[in-house]
Amino acid sequence: MAFNSSQIPSELIDSIKNGKGGIYVGAGLSQSVGLPSWKGLLEELIKLVESVSFKPNDDFIEGIRQLIEVPDKFLTAAQELKDFLQDDFRKFIIDRFADKCPAPGDVHKIIVRLPFKFILTTNYDTLIENAYVQEIQRQAKVYTFKDSADVAYDLWNGTSFILKAHGDANKAQQGIILTEKDYRQILFQERGYQSVLQSIFTTKTILFVGSSMTDPELKLLLSFIHSSFHGGGPTHYALISKESINPVEAESWRKNFNIRIIPYDPKDAHIEVFEFLKEIEKVVCT
Template identity: 25%
Template sequence: MPPGDPRLEALASEVLEGRCVAFVGAGFSMAPHSDGRRGPPSWLGLLEFLCSELRERNPEIARKLGEWLRPTSGGLSALDFEAVGQALADELGEAFEPAVQKALRLGAAPPGDEDQPTTLWRRRKLLREIPFRAVLTTNYDTVLDDPCDELDCRSCGYAPEASYWNLLRTGGGWWQHGLWSNEESGSSPLRLVKLHGHADGDPQKNPIVLGRKDYRRLLYGDGRYANFLRTVFATKTVLFLGVSFTDAYLNELRSEVLQLLSSQLGPQTRPPPWYAVLKTSNELQIKYFEEHEGICLLPYAGEGHTGLDAWLEALWERTAPVQRLRALFRSRAGRGHDPASAVDVVWYDPNLQNNQYGFGVFEEAGVRVETIERLEDLRPDHLRAKLLLTRFGYRPGREPEAVELLGKLANWGGERPPVVVFAAPSPQHAAENRALALRHGAHEYAVHWDELFEVIERLFTPRFGTTA
């Protein structure tokens, strides 16, 4: 991709503002592994495996379904796949979901880790660290699952409508702590909605969707599902990853929304509402998708699908919270700031253990922090920092520590870094404490990590009116 690609920059902006949802299809999981396996089977591969499982129970039906799956001169259509899937579900009965689970286990590859990163491990890591508002998937394998996930249906197999509220009725940018970090476990939760069921979940709550009847039930029998997707397509920027656009009912829902928005789309009005990473170098195809499907293609060519990983990596570099913090602090210069020696943040708090999480985030982002535990340790050279953080420090019968610190800075005179009071939550006194801190010259008052990160974004980003 060219440096500073405007498509990438526009998409990154949507992610940072908390408006982007990832839609993950089967192609995302089918990354090659060192042992030759390609992860979960393709749609055709899964149906062929289920035919082999059926062979012991009903060899004649299995043979006929296998013949149905043999390529013809015209190829197999989505209807063929759905019809065979429905026949297999009918014939296998209660053995159907266990057979699907077996197929997925056989295709599963070693998960990989930091020391032995597989392509799929890295791809999954990038997806988790980009602060998407949510990740929707039609896959029912466990590639995207995390055993630590406990929010709604992210990996436990609950009905996907449990996540509808969080996606449709909550908002905020990349700084929303719940989107990208779990302070207690140290893991990054993924707001995952499994639209087509969960292979290791409860079939009564989130059954696997593979047959023709299943698709018909989702689209026409359950208004919640179709209304949810229409709302997502209409109100969120969607990034399609590993999606082939062969699901007729998803295309139909997109078409409804596209017609609704069509008067506002076009090169002279608004950009396309959706993006897709797709293997193509055909300029006419790229133009068609943008003009007639409302999709801005992020194309790639060459052998394999390394291009998908390149786009994902580039988006991660621009939007992952740690990367974003690094970029924000690099963009801002402190007064007399010496990049080789000066610290970025001076943080006053006698109880340093309260802020260990923040210290870790800043360290990972390459932000240099100097901590002080006594107010008398505050020095004039700290004015060269880019940001000063302090606790509120209520003291009965005396002015709060934050007010004393602000007074000390005022007495020194001259320019000073912005001061943000990062206080413990106190619902009864928060408004009063904030007003007091601002009155004495604090830039802002925050009580939660997401509030602190939002303050940093707005403080260091020119579009919010404050420049370096």
């Protein structure tokens, strides 16, 4: 049975129809086509560490393995792995998320067909822009945190774009945001980017898909939102598995980030995420 369109907030539909809606695409949608989860990414980086010429001592490897068993310590593990690998890390990102990126799934294709004014993602892969070429038959405008002037221009003019907030595997030489230290640095050094994020979250309604409450990259972004406008601005919406949220957490997101949780059933490989987006397409594109 398709997701009941009556469960989709009318305010969300109105914002999309009026050109004020954007979508945040989290790592869950990349996992759906075979790319690694956060823990899976860290495990692949550990294997890379073990394969390089100058291996660390066994205590380092064991310490990292212990860290990745605790989601709250993913960022610490990521920092240590990135520091050790240095340029090998950049090469890994290009190979894993660009050169060997899998084909986009149906959920990516429907996202690019919907009339969102922008697609915001913390994923490094090329799934969204590849889906855009397949569905729209032309290249998408793709920006990173280095392109704040272009993002601001397109926001002002209402031109659609993709913003890869933590970096792009195709532009890995610009930098890849993996750790809390990375994120603090770009917000301190890239003032234009800081202004762009503030503008996005205070003037547009955003639908979050493909994320959970424990996603480190989403936590980094939400911490910025909270510090930027202290709960002001429009209401945002997050499609979250009902198995990963409880009423207290949902209320916390509402109070701290102006994000209203829309719970869904994760059975059948999260098919309700696709059905939810399909229902939006029926309502706003007909």
